[in-house]
Structure formats: structure tokens, C-alpha cells
Amino acid sequence: MSEYNGIDASPPMARWMKDTLDRSFFHRLIPVLAARVSPEKTAEILRAQPLRKTVLDLPKIKSIVPDPGNPNGDKLLLLRVQHEADLTPEARGYLRAHGTTFTIYTLKLNYDYWTADDILHAILPEELLDGAPSGFAAVGHLAHLNLNDEYLPYKHVIGQVIMDKNKSIRTVVNKLNSIDTKFRFFKMELIAGEPNYVVQHSELDCRFIFDFTQVYWNSRLSAEHERLVSLFRPTEVVADVFAGVGPFALPAAKKGCGVLANDLNPSSYKYLQANIQDNKVTDLVRPSCEDGRDFIRNVVWEVLDSPLAPYTPRLSRSEERARKKAKLANTPYPEEEADTSSRSVPRNRIAHFVMNLPDSAITFLDAFRGILKHPRGCDSVAAAAAVAYAEMPMVHCHCFTREMVQESAERDIRQRVGEQLGRALGADDEVSLHLVRSVAPNKDMYCISFRLPRDVAFDLVTSE
Numbered sequence: 455m456s457e458y459n460g461i462d463a464s465p466p467m468a469r470w471m472k473d474t475l476d477r478s479f480f481h482r483l484i485p486v487l488a489a490r491v492s493p494e495k496t497a498e499i500l501r502a503q504p505l506r507k508t509v510l511d512l513p514k515i516k517s518i519v520p521d522p523g524n525p526n527g528d529k530l531l532l533l534r535v536q537h538e539a540d541l542t543p544e545a546r547g548y549l550r551a552h553g554t555t556f557t558i559y560t561l562k563l564n565y566d567y568w569t570a571d572d573i574l575h576a577i578l579p580e581e582l583l584d585g586a587p588s589g590f591a592a593v594g595h596l597a598h599l600n601l602n603d604e605y606l607p608y609k610h611v612i613g614q615v616i617m618d619k620n621k622s623i624r625t626v627v628n629k630l631n632s633i634d635t636k637f638r639f640f641k642m643e644l645i646a647g648e649p650n651y652v653v654q655h656s657e658l659d660c661r662f663i664f665d666f667t668q669v670y671w672n673s674r675l676s677a678e679h680e681r682l683v684s685l686f687r688p689t690e691v692v693a694d695v696f697a698g699v700g701p702f703a704l705p706a707a708k709k710g711c712g713v714l715a716n717d718l719n720p721s722s723y724k725y726l727q728a729n730i731q732d733n734k735v736t737d738l739v740r741p742s743c744e745d746g747r748d749f750i751r752n753v754v755w756e757v758l759d760s761p762l763a764p765y766t767p768r769l770s771r772s773e774e775r776a777r778k779k780a781k782l783a784n785t786p787y788p789e790e791e792a793d794t795s796s797r798s799v800p801r802n803r804i805a806h807f808v809m810n811l812p813d814s815a816i817t818f819l820d821a822f823r824g825i826l827k828h829p830r831g832c833d834s835v836a837a838a839a840a841v842a843y844a845e846m847p848m849v850h851c852h853c854f855t856r857e858m859v860q861e862s863a864e865r866d867i868r869q870r871v872g873e874q875l876g877r878a879l880g881a882d883d884e885v886s887l888h889l890v891r892s893v894a895p896n897k898d899m900y901c902i903s904f905r906l907p908r909d910v911a912f913d914l915v916t917s918e
């Protein structure tokens with residue numbers, strides 16, 4: 455907190471504090487000039503133009519307080535100067551005209567008063583003040599930071615201050631620079647609070663529980679989760695190849711979709727199963743724990759073989775009540791009359807594949823070659839597949855690129871996708887490209903969506 459028009463209310467400097475946070479060090483007594491005002495006049499005085507820049511205006515501090523020496527008498531109007539001589543001529547003139555007398559009032563500030571930013575600015579060396587890490591990302595009760603090396607000697611103090619100043623945070627971790635290359639979760643160290651890494655987090659009306667040290671989670675992807683889920687029709691079936699703990703799968707199921715959700719990480723699979731139960735979508739989500747390539751190759755046959763339950767609209771509580779009322783009155787509930795065709799039909803066709811493993815998802819696309827050519831050459835099943843897949847599924851594949859201009863990014867991504875599919879994507883393949891987010895100064899994350907080419911799925915591509 456910087457000097458405020460003559461009153462410096464910043465915490466005392468504590469540049470020596472490094473390993474342990476000493477909260478008791480942070481206290482200050484600050485004398486300020488106070489004008490005695492009668493309780494009936496306070497509102498008028500607070501609005502008076504000549505006092506506009508004179509009344510004390512510090513965060514969390516009232517500018518009108520009881521007089522400690524005379525609690526039932528006049529109130530004290532706190533001013534942002536310490537001496538009468540420092541008042542502006544307009545303020546002095548106004549207060550004199552009202553016959554005001556002055557006293558000194560002592561502000562008592564302690565550790566609780568200052569923000570995390572104020573405290574860290576008092577502790578960290580001058581050269582580290584720019585970019586001091588009072589901000590953090592939170593998942594449930596856990597805050598995670600990404601501290602640069604120069605801040606590491608202060609990590610415990612930083613963690614403690616962040617925890618003190620954010621009441622919902624009980625655990626603070628610092629991400630280490632290594633990411634588990636296979637399952638994409640970060641290695642991290644505890645810098646403050648309890649070593650409890652199992653968090654509860656809400657996104658898109660779903661509750662997710664998971665161990666942040668064992669699985670991948672990124673709250674920055676919530677807009678992307680929402681965007682893709684909004685593309686799915688409630689009657690459709692979605693296959694999520696790299697599902698994690700379910701941030702696409704569960705919201706999709708909540709809107710009615712049938713979902714096949716797969717993740718190779720046993721911990722992700724464990725929490726995915728728990729989250730399916732917890733969000734009450736067991737009838738709609740089928741979890742699995744296999745390699746993404748095997749999952750892609752098998753999943754169309756699995757769904758043809760054992761289709762997902764027919765679509766049933768999920769009614770809100772008020773709709774549920776209206777439906778019960780209609781039933782009692784023996785009148786048809788309007789929603790029941792609509793689109794009954796899609797209701798009774800078990801769902802045996804995948805409409806969307808989701809592939810959020812940006813580091814390598816493109817390299818899994820070769821698994822789509824021939825997925826609709828029956829592995830055992832069984833004619834009746836192959837015929838059923840041909841009927842079900844009159845319309846081919848959409849594939850939504852996430853990827854990184856180092857091409858920073860959209861046109862070059864598209865060229866780069868299309869080329870890599872084409873190599874894996876065995877042929878370039880063309881005008882008929884309904885290709886679209888969406889910039890998800892910038893992950894580093896020269897690295898962007900995209901999602902390429904396209905309709906799986908029929909000749910790729912039936913393995914009819916002839917080498918170019």
C-alpha cells in the first residue's frame with residue numbers, strides 16, 4: 455500500500471523475513487488528525503465539497519468513528535493529514551466555519567489489515583517486487599503457483615501469506631518444472647498448509663473430485679470444455695479418447711448424451727468412475743482405461759454391439775413437478791409429445807470423438823484408418839455399421855503448434871493430420887480450426903474439428 459495523500463499506511467518493511475512468516479511483526483500505530491463532528495452532521499460533512507480530498511479514505515477503515523475519549527458524544531471524522539497545518543485552505547476554512555475542534559486519533563493496523571500483495575511487497579527484496587506472486591490458480595481448496603527460481607527462497611512465506619489471505623485455501627503447492635510426460639500431470643511440492651491434494655471442484659454444473667498430484671486438470675480449459683459440449687446434441691453419443699476425470703464427459707452426459715469416456719491413467723480412471731457416480735450419470739457414461747489407440751479401434755464395434763440407453767430428456771426440478779401435475783390431471787405433458795422418435799431407440803452410433811491430448815493426439819489419428827472395416831470381416835455386422843454410419847462422426851482433435859499466424863498454424867496442423875489419416879483433408883470434410891489458448895509466447899493450443907472421411911474409416915484410401 456503506497457503513501458496515501460500524506461498518510462503512509464503500508465506495512466513495516468520486513469526484508470529480512472525469509473523462511474518463517476512472523477505475523478506479529480506486522481503492526482503499526484498511525485496517528486491521524488481527526489475533526490470532532492456532531493452525529494447529526496456527519497452525512498452532510500462527508501458530502502462537503504471542500505473536504506473531498508481531505509477525508510481519510512483507506513480500505514477497510516471507516517472515516518467516521520466514535521471518539522474513544524467520549525463514545526457517546528461527538529464523532530470523529532478522520533482526515534488524511536497528521537497536522538492541522540497540512541489541511542488544504544478550503545478544508546481548514548470549511549471546518550473553522552463549522553466551529554470544529556481537532557484531536558489526534560491512532561489507527562491500529564496489524565497483519566490482518568494488509569493484503570497478500572502488501573505483505574509480500576514488505577518482505578520480498580526490491581528487485582523481486584515486479585511480478586511478485588500474490589496471484590495464483592485455485593482448484594477447490596488448493597492453490598497452485600508456478601514460482602520462478604528467484605522466488606524459491608521465499609516459497610514458504612509466500613505460500614503462508616496466500617493461505618492466510620484466502621480463506622477457502624487450505625493447501626498451497628508450487629508446480630515443479632517437470633510434467634509427467636505420459637499422463638500430463640505436474641510434479642509439485644507443498645509450500646504451505648495441509649498435505650491434502652484431493653480436491654473438489656465445480657465446472658459446468660458438475661462436481662469433480664480428484665487428486666491433483668495424480669491426474670491432469672486445468673481450469674483454464676473450462677471455456678473449451680463448454681464450447682465442445684455445446685456442439686453435442688443431447689441425443690448423440692460422444693467418445694472421449696483422453697477423458698481425464700471427465701470435464702467433457704460429465705457435462706455432456708448431464709445434457710443427455712451417451713458417453714464413452716476413456717483414460718489410460720489408472721488414477722484418472724478411478725476418479726472418473728467416482729465422478730460418474732457422484733454426478734448421477736452412471737446410466738449414460740461408460741468409463742474405460744485403455745490406450746487411446748485401442749479405444750479408437752474398438753469403440754465403434756462396442757457401441758454397435760451394446761448400444762447406449764435411448765435418450766431421455768433430463769428434466770429440471772420445476773419441469774419434473776409440472777410433469778407430475780400433468781400426470782395427476784391426466785393431461786399430456788407437452789415435452790413428452792415432442793421428438794419421441796429419438797427416445798425409444800438405443801444409441802449405437804458415435805457422433806463425436808474428443809481427443810484432448812494436445813502434445814500427441816494427432817499421432818493417434820492413424821487409428822481411425824479402417825475403424826469401420828470389420829476386424830473379423832463379419833458381413834452382417836459390417837452391414838449394420840454401414841447403416842449406422844450413414845453420417846460419419848466428427849473428430850475434435852487438440853494440438854499444439856509453434857506457428858503463431860493462424861494461416862500458417864492451419865497449414866501446419868492440416869499437414870500433420872493428413873499424414874496420419876493417409877490423405878489430406880479436403881473441402882468436403884467440414885474442417886474448422888479453433889484457437890483454444892496461448893500456452894507460451896511461441897506455442898498455441900488449437901482444436902481441429904473435421905468429419906471423419908468415409909474412405910479413411912472404411913480403409914479405402916489409395917496412397918497418393
Ligand SMILES: C[S@@+](CC[C@H](N)C(=O)[O-])C[C@H]1O[C@@H](n2cnc3c(N)ncnc32)[C@H](O)[C@@H]1O
Nearest residue numbers: 636637670696697698717718719745746810811
Ligand atoms: C491433456 S489431458 C486432458 C484431460 C481432459 N480431457 C481435460 O480436458 O482436462 C490428457 C489425458 O490423456 C490421458 N492419456 C495420456 N496418454 C494416453 C493414452 N495413450 N491413452 C489414453 N489416455 C491417455 C492422460 O492421463 C490425461 O488424463
